[in-house]
Amino acid sequence: xxxxxxxxxxxxxxxxxxxxxxxxxxxxxxxxxxxxxxxxxxxxxxxxxxxxxxxxxxxxxxxxxxxxxxxxxxxxxxxxxxxxxxxxxxxxxxxxxxxxxxxxxxxxxxxxxxxxxxxxxxxxxxxxxxxxxxxxxxxxxxxxxxxxxxxxxxxxxxxxxxxxxxxxxxxxxxxxxxxxxxxxxxxxxxxxxxxx
Numbered sequence: 001x002x003x004x005x006x007x008x009x010x011x012x013x014x015x016x017x018x019x020x021x022x023x024x025x026x027x028x029x030x031x032x033x034x035x036x037x038x039x040x041x042x043x044x045x046x047x048x049x050x051x052x053x054x055x056x057x058x059x060x061x062x063x064x065x066x067x068x069x070x071x072x073x074x075x076x077x078x079x080x081x082x083x084x085x086x087x088x089x090x091x092x093x094x095x096x097x098x099x100x101x102x103x104x105x106x107x108x109x110x111x112x113x114x115x116x117x118x119x120x121x122x123x124x125x126x127x128x129x130x131x132x133x134x135x136x137x138x139x140x141x142x143x144x145x146x147x148x149x150x151x152x153x154x155x156x157x158x159x160x161x162x163x164x165x166x167x168x169x170x171x172x173x174x175x176x177x178x179x180x181x182x183x184x185x186x187x188x189x190x191x192x193x194x195x196x
Contacts, residue, residue, distance in 0.1 A: 014039075031067075037057075048120050049161075050108075059132075062139075065140050094134055097137070098130050102127060128157045131153040135150045
């Protein structure tokens with residue numbers, strides 16, 4: 001914990017605040033999240049967590065995309081996007097998206113580990129990264145199932161960042177894991193309400 005720098009501290013706090021806003025389905029999830037993701041791009045490259053760096057680049061892009069989607073309103077000024085469940089077809093596409101990303105990230109990291117990133121942990125980094133990509137895509141679309149992917153991502157990221165010496169970030173993922181369970185319950189209720 002004593003090795004935690006100011007940037008990591010800011011990234012962790014803004015990341016936790018962002019997840020708190022996402023539980024509430026509040027648009028502030030995106031600006032607070034962007035602060036965190038931009039800092040984590042730097043931290044991830046520094047720690048040879050290239051998969052996680054790519055995730056944070058994706059998070060930043062998806063935050064802009066999600067921000068635009070969540071702000072979209074119809075002619076009566078009602079929000080177009082509401083919290084919903086994925087269809088069975090969407091579930092299959094989400095699993096396929098995860099599998100393709102896992103394979104691509106694992107292959108790339110295994111190659112990069114040889115010459116460019118000897119500290120990379122391809123299997124763990126690819127797993128955490130692919131699940132995070134999937135969770136972020138579903139979050140932007142306000143799908144309840146995004147929280148399942150966040151639970152997987154946070155569980156995988158706790159030991160990954162701890163091993164790399166980012167103890168405060170590892171602790172952040174413990175907090176985010178708890179918050180993901182709360183978010184899942186909250187979004188289940190909101191989706192049920194939207195369905196009625």
